[in-house]
Amino acid sequence: MTKILMQRFPNSNKIIRHSSDYVAKQIKAIYNAVGGSMKICIWRASFVNGIIQVVVLLLILVCHTVGNTHSINCSTLDDPLPIPHKLHQPGDLVIGEIVSQVYFHYNSLSFKEQPIHVLIDEPIYYSTKMTYKATLSLLSSQHRFAPNFNCHKKSNLIALIGGCISEISTNVAIISAIHKTPQLTYGSFLTTEDDKRLFPFLYQMVPNEAHQHKGVVKLLQHFRWTWIGLMAVDDDKGDKFLQKIVPMLSQNGICYAFIVRLPKYSYVDEYIDMLIKQWESYLTVIERNVNVLLIYGEYPSFRVLRILLFLAPFLPMPPINKVWIITSQWDFASLSVQKIWDIQTFHGSISFTIHSNQPKGFQKFIQMVRPSWFKGDGFIQDFWEQAFSCSLNVSKWEEKEKICTGEENLQNLSGILFEMKMTGHSYNVYNAVYSVAHTFHAMYKSHSKHRRLEERDRLFFQNVQPWQVHQLLKRVSFNNSAGDIVHFDDNGELVSGFDITNWLMFPNGSVVRVKIGRLEPQAPQGTKLSINDEQIVWHHSFNQVLPLSVCNENCNPGYSRKKKEGEKFCCYDCALCPEGMISHEKDMDACVKCPKEQYPNKDQSQCTPKVVNYLCYKEDLGIILTILAISFCLITSLVLGIFMKYKDTPIVKANNRMLTYILLISLLLCFLCALLFIGQPGKVTCLLRQTAFGIVFSVALSSVLAKTITVVLAFMATKPGSRMRKWVGKGLANSIVLTCSLIQSGICTLWLSTSPPFPDKDVHSLKGQIIVECNEGLPSMFYCVLSYMGILAIVSFIVAFLARKLPDSFNEAKFITFSMLVFCSVWLSFVPTYLSTKGKYMVAVEIFSILSSGAGLLGCIFSPKCYIILLRPQLNNKEQLIIRKGDRI
Known part of the structure; x- marks a missing residue:
């Protein structure tokens, strides 16, 4: 299909113009290419500012009443308000175009005198009143105003293009709808959503x-x-x-x-x-x-x-x-x-x-265009004279004006008056004419192929009706010469x-x-x-910086917007985010909390991953406690070795040697239990930490209690006639140790069977840290374990305190008293300290309590004996013990 090249010739108001003869030749070439022969008339009529006389409106009414195809003698009708600028070329098919160029300068209506309209070369403002007149002229004779009457049967208006302004487009649409003539607007939008129902023949060369x-x-x-x-x-x-x-x-x-x-x-x-x-x-x-x-x-x-x-x-x-x-409506x-x-x-x-x-080819055409190409086209003549401030009409030339040579170049005009590139509105007119041309092509191809060529063309051009164009136009789709696809949606709007x-x-x-x-x-x-x-x-x-347009300064991250009373919601104050919350963007409506494993930074502008908190072997505190625990284990093992080596000496045999071994082994296990509290908590370590510590310490305290009771019973049994002799022996001591240990074991078993400890994370207690800890399950069970150990310690302390004045060589009650005093002091201070600390320091407090209380028992009870065994062996004999006994008596 031959391409149609549209041109843009703006006048002083820069409205789109088209070379009528050029377009006509191009459209004619389309049909010549498919074997057709026709004449196409493109008729452009401008609408002018002025007063529409009542007779015009009455004439429209009469014409619609009489009919659509009446033939009359058009020469008998005079145009009551002739249009000074119009261009008409006769042809079989007419594409009408409504553009805006010429205006009347007039005053407001007073109904007291005949309106005066004076044509001037410069428009003041738009008015759409003459749109009706210009549109009706397209439906009339070439030289006579006879709307709705077919004065020239060869002049068949089958499509309208225009206008650019919505009010003009709708005014034209009223008339085009009556005649079922498709109208393609090139710049305006429908004013209401019901316009498609009111104007079914209206097509928009713009999107919704x-x-x-x-x-x-x-x-x-x-x-x-x-x-x-x-x-x-x-x-x-x-x-x-x-x-x-x-x-x-x-x-x-x-x-x-x-x-x-x-x-x-x-x-x-x-x-x-x-x-x-x-x-x-x-x-x-x-x-x-x-x-x-x-x-x-x-x-x-x-x-x-x-x-x-x-x-x-x-x-x-x-x-x-x-x-x-x-x-987009502005230009x-x-x-x-x-x-x-x-x-x-x-x-x-x-x-x-x-x-x-x-x-x-558009750029090349614009550079070559000259006014001499458009003889009789008043549109181009006016534009050329106004744009270059000269006169093309030598007969009307005045001395103050210069004569146009006709060779002026459009490239020399300022961009505000004329642009060398095709603008959006011009491009839409270009696509509108092509849409109609493609519709003609489709109609021509669907015409009967069984008729002879001449008869086919004659019948086709005589019988083409605007409503037929409308039926095919809404389904047209093609690629234009610029490579864009042109087609309409169901509402008659360009898909673009x-x-x-x-x-x-x-x-x-x-x-x-x-x-x-x-x-x-x-x-x-x-x-x-x-x-x-x-x-x-x-x-x-x-200064080439992105402009800001806000009611007030933005609220920086770390702040949230606070509404100002009586102001719009875009006007606000900035409030600092509450503790524990952040705002990471400007102008946030509200601060937000960080995820559980993150915490706000200092500026409360972003969330930072929390530091994992647990007592590990690599940090200084963990290393120190580990060294202490291992050291006490070695010392306890050394003491146990000494006692086993000197097991037959009187000082070792005194006060039940087996209880001494049980006490030393339990203390050794207590020091080893401290290592369970160091490192990242796991499922096994959480189960063993408190229960193993509680049971082992209970065995140690039971052994101390048994040793103390044994000492007391031994001295009571030495009195003549005492009944206590039957209680003195290993059986009582073993029973005490076994019974007291089983009670603690029962408490721990109940704990593990009901709600055992498990690994957990505390994300709330310490800011910026995740405490990895052992959740005790039932804290009450943990305190039951501690309370039971406290009872054993207190009983041991009381018994030892009462036996403190017995001879030193026969008993260790005095040293047990000191050891229990240390033990009780440590664990009494442990409780408030433990409850007031969090994270790894809470664990460190418990480890320290285990190590210090165990070290107290080890040091107070066994250091005097080790001193005698190793440094004063002469005191470690039976005779010495008897002498000291006599001295005491």
Whole structure:
């Protein structure tokens, strides 16, 4: 299929223009390529500002009532309000285009006099009243205004392209729906969700506007802008925009500081009043602490804003140094009178623009275009004269004007007046014409193949109806010359996305638009918006640093937001996180707790893994306690060896030698039990720690008690007639040891069978540490074990204390008294110390108590005997013992 090349010829307001004859030739070539022969007419009519007379509306009503295909003598009808600019080329099929270029300057309606309309070369503001008139002209004769009547049967309007502004598009859609003519808008969005039902023949060459709203929110979130200003056009569309965007902003944590409504357009006699009112809005924008402005509106509103910014330097008003977030309906274009106006205010703006691409050959065509190519095209003539400030009509030339040579180059125009690249709106018109052309192609191919070629073409072109184009247009899908796929969804909206554009405005008037990202509504969640931050150029006032736009300073990590009473939720104070909680990001709503195995750092800005806390062999405390335990084991073994070597000496045989061996072995095991408390707790060590310690120490204390009772009974038995002799012997001592030990063993067995100790982690007791410990299961059982040992120690101490005055050579009660005093002192101080410490130090306290109490028993009981055995052997004999006994008697 032959490609159609669209051109863009903006006038002073930079609206899209097309080379009618060029497009006609290209579309005709399509059908010539498939063996067809037809004529295509592209008719463009401008709509002008003015007053639609009542007769026009009545005529429309009459025409609709009479019928759709009545033939009349068009020469008998005069046009009550002729359009000064239009271009019509006769053909079998007509594609109509509605563009905006020529305007009437008029005052507000008073109904007291005939409205005066004066055509001027510069527009003031848009008005859509003449849209009806221009659209009806497309449905009328080439030279006569006869809407709804077929004056030239060969002029068959089968599609409309336009317009760019929503109100214009909907006005055209009213008429196109009546005639069942498909209409393709190239820049406007449907104003309501019901518009598709109201205007079923309306196609949008843009995506659904809801996608743009979501993209705006994602853009603000991307840059963390939470405090913005809203500016919206003061009409129904602006109202609906605010109704949709404000809740979306709030739901995504974004607040607006103010809402400024921009006028849509104004009558000339109301223009000064409008400007005075807008100064209040200007002051609002300047004074508020907002660096980002989200602005919504269409081209007429942009002109109002341009004038306000132009007048600001002449008054003591500071410039607006903000980041402008602009919706796709805006266009940075100028009237010829505005082309010298500085627009540095918009430097660095970010806008959602209609996706565009560059068709092949477009740049070359733009560089070669000349006004002489378009004879009779008033659109091009006006644009050329206004853009280059010259006159093409020598007969109307005035001395103050210069004559256009016709060889002026469009590349020499400033970017604010004319861009050399195809913009989004131009690209949409390009795709719209191609969509209609592809639809014709599909219709032609489906036409009967059994007819002769000439008859087939004649019948085809005579019978093509707009509703037939509509039926196929909604299913059209093709690749254009720029490589993009063009097709519509079920709602008649183009399946496409938006370009994110960064606008660069230079003092010399040149404008550069840089694509910095893309909004793809069809992309997976999380990838719909893509932005290259490094490409963005910000306004000069921000020194190329990412602007901040927040109500107040951000709350740094370690703080959380605290709502200010009476303010919006984006305005807040910062409160330090409570103890044990953190905030790891800026502006967190609430502080959070760290996971169990982590703890807050000093700044409470992040969680740090906790240090594992247990008494290990590698640290100094563990090494010292290990050395002490092993040393006491060696000393105990040495004492046991000495006693076994000198087992037949009187001092060893005295007070039951077997009890001495049991006591020494139990003390040895006590010192070894201390090693169970060192190292990372395991399942086995937790089961053995307290139970082994309790049983072994109970055996030791039982042996001490038995030795003490034996001494007492021995002296009582020496008295004449004493009945105690039958109790003196090994049987009583063994029974005491066995009974006392079995009781402790029973307590430990009950403990292990009900709720045994197990390895556990304590993440709460010590800040920043995880205590790896043995959970005692039932703490009451642990204290029962300690209490029973305490009872044995106290009983032993009392008995030994009562026997302390017996002869030293016959008993060791005096030394047992000292040993029990040490033992009781150690364990009485153990309880409060143990309860007041945590982690490895609690374990160290218990180990120290075991070692010190065991060492007390070993030292106090056996050191005097070892002294005599090793250093005073002369005292270790029976005679010496008898002499000392006599002395004592």
